[in-house]
Amino acid sequence: MSPLPLVASDLDRTLIYSSAALAIAGPDERAPRLLCVEVYEHKPLSYVTEDAARLLTELKSAAVFVPTTTRTRAQYRRVRLPGPPSRFAICANGGHLLVDGASDQDWARAVAARIAAECAPLEEVTAHLRATADPRWLRKERTAEDLFAYLVVERDALPEQWVKELAAWAGPRGWTVSLQGRKVYAVPKPLTKSAAVREIARRTGATLTLAAGDSLLDADLLLAADAAWRPGHGELAEAGWLAPNTEALAERGVVAGEEILRRFLARAAR
Ligand SMILES: [Mg+2]
Structure with a gap:
């Protein structure tokens, strides 16, 4: 059986959105229904659309889905994404590779040593x-x-x-x-999401890697993937950042997250 594709996605402003980042367009009565996926200090903080929640659940059976975030482990643990828990996650911009929720110590040590030597x-x-x-x-x-x-x-x-x-x-x-x-x-600089994604691809034997992200810290992640998407908002969009393997979507705000999941799923199920 061939290995499942690897899908490495940034979280904030790529898949999940705070109320300030939702950018809901059009009349309120047609706004997408939202699911809260993060509570912080007893208040709702981050959302996905209901359709995005369904797509993500579907994606998790068609691919190895890896949340790939600059958040610290504690910040990441607050995010409760729909569907079964991910086996792998990347936190601290690649500084921590979580396997079943626990940080891989060898990985963390290797990253720290490289940073100490180069920065x-x-x-x-x-x-x-x-x-x-x-x-x-x-x-x-x-x-x-x-x-x-x-x-x-x-x-x-x-x-x-x-x-x-x-x-x-x-x-x-x-x-x-x-x-x-x-x-x-x-x-x-050596603290990158792409290095951690490569390590997970090595461990799972994945031969296809898909990625999405919205900020400069995601650029290396997008470039390292076989195919990638970025939303119509964010630091990369504002800079007009483009790459041959990366599709720049027109959607902005929370609906961009939904569209990214649709693209992941279409490509992973091919
Ligand atoms: Mg982001």
Whole structure:
């Protein structure tokens, strides 16, 4: 029997959407019905459409579905996707490869060693962020899994130039900068979703890999796949990012998540 295709999908603003990211168009009475898939501090936080929930459940029997996220493990565990639990998941942008919910220690060690060898330490980056971020637009400063840092910002007040300067500072130090909604991420370059996906493909023997994502941190994931999709919104769409293997969808917001699942399913079932 040939191995199932591997489907590696980003979560936030690709498959699941906060109310601020739903971008529901048209009259309210025709809005898609939504299913809440994440509760945070007793309040609903993330949604998929009801049709997306059905498609995802179907996809999980046609493919090895791998949630592939920059979220920390704790943030990921709050997300309760429809269908049976995934055997594999990728958290912390590739820093943690979960197998049946537990982080693969060998993988985590190998990633940490590579980062230590190739990148400026996290402390240097957080010190720089602290020294240059302006309290007028900075809301929170966080590190994730001792691997990378992110800021929560007031997007309207955040100067574009500051992000550019941060990226120029971070690049030679082996770090990448990504702006996603209200968050500015600084992530070590070797910390990639694609490396973790390749490892899972090796373990499952998958010969076809499909992917989807909306942000700069997903670009390597999309490029590493045999076929990929990106929504009509997000950092990649805004940058006009295109690749020969990646279809740029017109759909924006939560319906883009539904369309991505439709494309995954059509391709995986071929
Ligand atoms: Mg995303």
